[in-house]
């Protein structure tokens with residue numbers, strides 16, 4: 001495609017339906033209903049078009065992708081096209097027979113999320129008492145012959161239990177554990193003052209991560225996703241806007257990243273109206289921040305502009321209302337005080353406050369519309 005970057009990853013958000021109500025959910029604040037979702041044949045077409053664009057990996061996500069009864073059909077289509085498939089799941093609803101049928105269809109791997117090391121922490125952040133189901137899911141994934149990858153989102157309510165969280169993942173047989181410090185968009189931004197750790201908490205957790213990573217070398221891989229509010233420079237989000245991957249939402253809207261639906265000032269195209277190749281290479285939203293030409297100072301004249309691409313457009317919009325501004329995480333951003341102020345508040349939060357006291361203040365991901373009826 002004549003100098004146009006090629007995506008290698010497709011995040012297929014097949015539904016927003018989910019049994020959990022996580023306070024840091026990365027889905028948009030306005031969740032889509034089941035009746036808005038693409039039909040099976042639309043997803044099959046999207047997968048074929050993605051393969052034609054150069055995509056080699058498809059990550060099935062949500063919400064909880066297991067609520068879609070046609071997941072096997074979509075996985076089988078990927079297999080037929082030679083694409084690697086990964087299931088990103090809460091584990092709730094995963095049975096032995098479902099795991100077997102997904103593996104038969106060609107599923108390559110699964111990533112199981114946990115919220116903490118016990119039922120209490122799961123209930124506090126996800127309003128779910130089914131920690132036992134997570135352990136069942138881990139066993140089912142391993143017995144199905146899939147590598148067990150795990151993920152936990154870290155925040156001030158579970159950071160100091162990092163050792164115990166890692167112990168749980170070791171005992172469940174995880175091969176890889178992603179320790180993902182909360183990124184503050186959407187629901188997480190609504191709860192930021194309760195989720196953002198203090199500097200001291202973060203430093204202690206980094207020490208635990210380094211010690212356990214060394215101890216577990218060769219047994220379980222540990223990955224640390226930075227808490228970017230504490231970094232001097234922003235993350236090179238998605239390797240730059242519309243460079244390496246794309247996300248298709250349950251209703252077929254296509255985004256350069258999973259959080260971009262929150263940028264309400266931009267129009268994103270749908271696979272219902274255009275094919276994926278046109279959206280990737282020609283749509284205004286994908287072209288808007290591709291490369292570096294769109295940048296204003298301080299990014300335009302900065303030697304790091306090809307390193308971090310001005311940071312995250314979604315974070316710039318979330319904090320300033322303008323997706324074209326320098327990510328406020330950057331120490332050179334004129335909006336950096338917005339991040340500094342949040343860090344000052346984080347140091348003032350009462351870390352000793354009990355679970356019930358915090359629960360009253362947290363904004364939980366709302367039940368899905370169809371669950372409210």
Ligand code: SF4
Nearest residue numbers: 299302304305310330
């Ligand atoms: Fe990155 Fe822009 Fe900050 Fe430079 S000024 S470090 S390019 S965000």
